[in-house]
Amino acid sequence: MNHFTLTAFLVSKDAIRFTPAGIPVMHCQLEHSGEVNEVGSARRIQMNVEAIAIGPIQQGLEQMDLGAQAVFEGFLAPKTLRNQRLVFHITHIQLKN
Template identity: 90%
Template sequence: MNHFTLTARLVAKDAIRFTPAGIPVMHCQLEHAGEANEVGVARKIQMSVEAIAIGPIQKGIEQMDLGAKAVFEGFLAPKTLRNQRLVFHITHIQLKD
């Protein structure tokens, strides 16, 4: 199963573009800082994640202010067939206080 959940802040978003079929697409950048337990030891993690919102979920990213914190859910997929760098495809957003 390919399911990814990340609590992060929206730190950058590109202008909306449209696929040839007219579907809205927005690329964005998310930043996460926190801790994870690895073999019984707390490990500090700070990372930046390239993400994309396609279709109706794009509206959620468009309306979010930069710096807003949310729980993002979705899946990871290669950027393109030739570029195997992973991109987070957002399918659900839940804003955090």
């Protein structure tokens, strides 16, 4: 199963573009920091994640302010067939208050 959930801040978003089929796409950067338990020890994590929102979920991302925190859900996939760097494909956004 490929399911990824991340609580993060929206730190940047690109302009909307459209696929050849006319589907809206928006790339963004998410920033996460926190602690996880690894082998009984607390480990501090701070990272930026490249993400993409396609179709209807793009509208939710477009309406978010930079700096907003949310729980993002989706899956990881290679950027392209030639570029195997992973990109987080957002399928659900829940804003945090």
